[in-house]
Amino acid sequence: xxxxxxxxxxxxxxxxxxxxxxxxxxxxxxxxxxxxxxxxxxxxxxxxxxxxxxxxxxxxxxxxxxxxxxxxxxxxxxx
Amino acid sequence: xxxxxxxxxxxxxxxxxxxxxxxxxxxxxxxxxxxxxxxxxxxxxxxxxxxxxxxxxxxxxxxxxxxxxxxxxxxxxxxxxxxxxxxxxxxxxxxxxxxxxxxxxxxxxxxxxxxxxxxxxxxxxxxxxxxxxxxxxxxxxxxxxxxxxxxxxxxxxxxxxxxxxxxxxxxxxxxxxxxxxxxxxxxxxxxxxxxxxxxxxxxxxxxxxxxxxxxxxxxxxxxxxxxxx
Numbered sequence: 001x002x003x004x005x006x007x008x009x010x011x012x013x014x015x016x017x018x019x020x021x022x023x024x025x026x027x028x029x030x031x032x033x034x035x036x037x038x039x040x041x042x043x044x045x046x047x048x049x050x051x052x053x054x055x056x057x058x059x060x061x062x063x064x065x066x067x068x069x070x071x072x073x074x075x076x077x078x079x
Numbered sequence: 080x081x082x083x084x085x086x087x088x089x090x091x092x093x094x095x096x097x098x099x100x101x102x103x104x105x106x107x108x109x110x111x112x113x114x115x116x117x118x119x120x121x122x123x124x125x126x127x128x129x130x131x132x133x134x135x136x137x138x139x140x141x142x143x144x145x146x147x148x149x150x151x152x153x154x155x156x157x158x159x160x161x162x163x164x165x166x167x168x169x170x171x172x173x174x175x176x177x178x179x180x181x182x183x184x185x186x187x188x189x190x191x192x193x194x195x196x197x198x199x200x201x202x203x204x205x206x207x208x209x210x211x212x213x214x215x216x217x218x219x220x221x222x223x224x225x226x227x228x229x230x231x232x233x234x235x236x237x238x239x240x241x242x243x244x245x246x247x248x249x250x251x252x253x254x255x256x257x258x259x260x261x262x263x264x265x266x267x268x269x270x271x272x273x274x275x276x277x278x279x280x281x282x283x284x285x286x287x288x289x290x291x292x293x294x295x296x297x298x299x300x301x302x303x304x305x306x307x308x
Contacts, residue, residue, distance in 0.1 A: 013182065013227060014182065014185065014225070014227070014261070016182075016183050016184070016185050016186070016187050016225075016261075017183060017187065020187055064144075065136070065140065065144060066136070068137055068140070068173065068180055070172070070178075070179060070180040070227070070228065070229075071180045071182065071227060
């Protein structure tokens with residue numbers, strides 16, 4: 001079973017990298033661009049066969065290490 | 080004062096901080112490798128600057144879960160002072176020993192130059208060598224030093240006198256231009272609740288000898304020696 005963890009900065013937390021990407025897109029001539037936010041994607045292969053248990057496990061991983069709750073949100077996809 | 084300096088793979092300022100500690104205390108600090116589960120008896124624990132674990136995942140995140148950090152947390156809980164400089168500050172926030180987090184600098188660039196800091200609270204073991212309101216010149220060298228915390232936490236830090244240093248002008252004024260990395264409320268360093276843990280982004284250990292271009296960092300180490308003797 002595979003888990004995909006999407007980690008993003010919480011809204012309100014300044015994302016200078018996202019801003020720089022937005023500026024670069026604008027300077028390349030792309031128009032109509034609003035705010036750009038950069039995040040992370042972490043893929044984890046799990047031996048667990050039960051989707052519920054897998055989610056629980058990954059949830060614990062996010063809380064302990066993968067995300068920093070002060071600045072980041074996370075979203076778990078199991079499949 | 081006997082100090083223990085913890086090194087992680089990627090730490091690179093341990094020699095600088097050992098030299099500063101030795102100069103102030105006359106005693107060579109113990110060097111402790113991050114995989115060691117035992118920490119020698121120490122009056123002060125120091126987490127030095129560098130790039131522990133190559134800053135993988137988030138600065139300080141991997142180091143915060145190193146075996147030795149369990150012992151560091153246990154000692155800190157007993158009141159042993161802990162000083163985290165630069166990457167050491169990032170490790171302390173990731174370990175939950177200090178509030179807030181350090182984000183990418185607002186300029187996106189690595190900043191390596193002297194800055195001025197205003198000493199906000201001189202009633203602590205770390206800052207008793209300074210006067211409150213004093214402006215000192217200390218170098219910074221970081222890409223992720225932009226301090227952030229939610230408004231309630233920032234208010235609490237302010238009202239409890241837990242901001243140690245703020246980026247300022249040479250005259251001690253807080254301006255956007257002097258807030259080099261975009262930190263919330265110009266914060267350069269914070270204390271824990273008992274003021275026995277300090278984390279700061281600038282490098283006071285690098286201005287403890289006239290040969291290094293300044294001695295404004297000496298007050299921190301001298302203060303610790305006088306407070307912990």
